[in-house]
Amino acid sequence: MPPAIETRDLRKEYGDLQALSGLSLTVEEGEFFGLLGPNGAGKTTFINTLVGLVRKSGGEARVFGHDVETDYQQARDAIGLAPQEFNVDRFFPIREVLAHKAGYHGIPQAEAKRRADDVLERVGIYDKRNERFDWLSGGMKRRLLLARALVTEPDLLILDEPTAGVDVQLRHDLWELVTELNEEGTTVLLTTHYIEEAERLCDRVAILDEGRTVTVATPDELKERGTDTIAVRLESPPASVPPLGEYAHETSLADDRLEVRVDDGGSTAPRLLNDLEAAGHEIADLEITRTSLEEIFVDLTDREDRTVTRSSASGREGGEGDGDGEGGGAEDSDGNGKTDDRPPERETEGVA
Amino acid sequence: MFSTGARALFRREILRFVRRPKNTFLPPAITNVLYFAVFGIVLGGRIDRIAGFDYILFILPGLIVLGTISNAFENASFSIFHGRWNEYIHETLTSPLSYLEMVVAYVAASAVRGLIVGAIIAAIGALFTPVTVEHALYLVVTMGVISVLFAGFGIIGGLWARDFDDLTVMNQFILRPLVFFGAVFYSLEMLTPTWRQVSRLNPMVYMVDSVRYGFLGYSDLVPLTSLGVLVGLTAVVLAIDVTLFKRGFGLTD
Incomplete structure (x- = not known):
């Protein structure tokens, strides 16, 4: 069986900026793999390359042996992605959003609806199934992103900062759920700023900096290096x-x-x-x-703009939906320069 | 070509506009009631018959074309652009649908909206004047082709637009003037030879003329030539759509 993810010399350039500069990484099937790195290290670019939202400038990337560009349909079919951004269809109740997503993956309508109900129950927001995305709290939105990733029953689950800006209870619920999924055989790729999360969940972690892998090891091996x-x-x-x-x-x-x-x-x-x-x-x-993993992380990615958060010291524990920056406010901080000039959702609905 | 996944996207696209009739079907219905009332009844009685037809009957095919292509274009451009703006088009892009399937689903749904609006306008017209269909098959094929063509243009517009103003500009300042100068309200025979030749550069002329031929059996141009031009243009536009999706134009970083 080929690795769940295999990249060789993966590169992505935006003009002079090297978002990925020769990243080589292998994630074995069934692993719980963590990606750590400061802001701008290339974690999200890496993930988006795998799912087809970013076009690589060079190198190779395969998902379960399928090239992400030439065999993009097979590669994408294997992936369930819960992104940082709240990129959910606003026009439909969330149950339908999930059924549509399952449908795009070739799942017949009746089965897609059944799966939508199942995953909504699994993430604990079934009673909100007829609500639209905009009316959910921040924590529920995070749960929905996970539900959407799960509705296609992916072999590879990619979670990009899944617990950023959520309360302690939800964080623990999510940890429990993804651990369960991993034990059932799903390969999990997790990016996080919470070192404790990586330490607690991951079989192995890769530390990324400036678009390349600095090191790959188990959390214990890393700590032994300090x-x-x-x-x-x-x-x-x-x-x-x-x-x-x-x-x-x-x-x-x-x-x-x-x-x-x-x-x-x-x-x-x-x-x-x-x-x-x-x-x-x-x-x-x-x-x-x-030595804590956090200290190792800081040593390996010694840059002024690094961002690393130890959850126990986080100031965002207060409640659902009140996160800022990378977390609950990710919708307002998508890095695409659209932050301030987006009209409110309901204004745009009447256009056509 | 229409796999389960593509059908799911097509269904989603249809539901999006069907569930919002106040935004999608009511405005063209009201506008066309006004067109028929003003141009057909109030002014039409004072205008000579054109090519042997009452003025209201002469303009009806043009108004159907205007409504059909505007809505097909608007639907595709808005759906793509709104999905890009709020990034939920990622739900489609990260799915195993082929690029061709994505384009077919978006275009087909938008064409359906255009055809529904066209049918609504025809029904409204029928309330004001008896409507006949001289060449039903030709009419159906032509309407299908032009709605697909403008849905295809809408995809390009939705991928190209950088904000909502761009969508308005395309519809109000490009599409609508071309239709108005596409012989909706007059016959090409009423123009000087020079302007008649210039008008032939406007693709709307072929559409209006073809649909008029379907309804009234009257045309300024050769019907099969017009249909041929439209089919060719549609094939080119759809090929561009698929290429843009493949290249990720406006969709991927």
């Missing part, structure tokens, strides 16, 4: 940092607290304690902090 910090509280504050072995990459002393950066905190701690005791210091307390 340094740990051993913090020791000494009974008597020393005047200066005691002499330590080469294992100590960096040391700092603040009053009675000594911090030492080492490669592996667990195996190095006994040596550090021996050295300190040999130097006549008495240990009052010790704490080892492992």
